[in-house]
């Protein structure tokens with residue numbers, strides 16, 4: 001479903017602080033499956049998922065989504081494609097402070113042109129699916145860590161994307177929260193979603209619902225299993 005062909009990414013090219021974040025990465029990510037990108041800090045996991053999710057352009061190489069080359073699309077097409085295809089759970093969740101749980105979940109839905117009332121209904125339903133009906137109108141900074149995690153996942157799902165990308169979703173979460181994330185991931189997979197998760201947490205890389213693990217080292221693919 002996502003094919004990466006000889007992807008490289010260099011930050012600050014030609015400057016003293018040049019970084020080769022990814023070097024010649026070629027990879028296929030299966031649809032309707034859960035793939036984990038593993039590897040130590042700085043190995044290029046976040047850069048890779050951000051290229052897969054069309055948030056960052058590669059310096060060279062090609063990204064294909066369902067057979068279509070997307071890496072060369074103009075920015076405005078890319079933005080539309082990204083919004084409809086991907087849901088993102090960002091590192092540290094990146095919720096917007098000062099607004100409520102439901103307002104955070106609604107945010108990615110506004111550009112899709114749904115009425116405010118329909119969007120709110122959808123966001124409230126998603127929060128209820130995750131047991132947060134009593135937190136809908138609470139500001140996110142008043143929520144617990146586990147609640148924040150579930151609001152972030154609900155936000156990623158508001159446009160009903162086919163592919164959910166989660167960047168280190170369980171970093172610094174306790175055992176119960178990790179189990180909760182895995183239960184939600186299993187449910188999404190059962191509903192035909194594609195999940196791409198970066199993690200160096202063995203509780204995630206070794207979880208039974210994981211279909212494949214791609215290990216990165218120094219910006220290169222070190223191992224693909226199975």
Ligand SMILES: Nc1ncnc2c1ncn2[C@@H]1O[C@H](COP(=O)(O)OP(=O)(O)OP(=O)(O)O)[C@@H](O)[C@H]1O
Nearest residue numbers: 011012019021039040041042043044045046047048
């Ligand atoms: N915007 C940027 N500008 C310059 N260098 C960057 C940028 N983003 C990432 N890098 C560098 O690229 C390399 C890979 O970073 P990346 O965040 O992709 O790794 P990671 O495996 O996700 O790390 P972590 O697990 O710590 O999040 C690192 O050396 C990082 O410093």
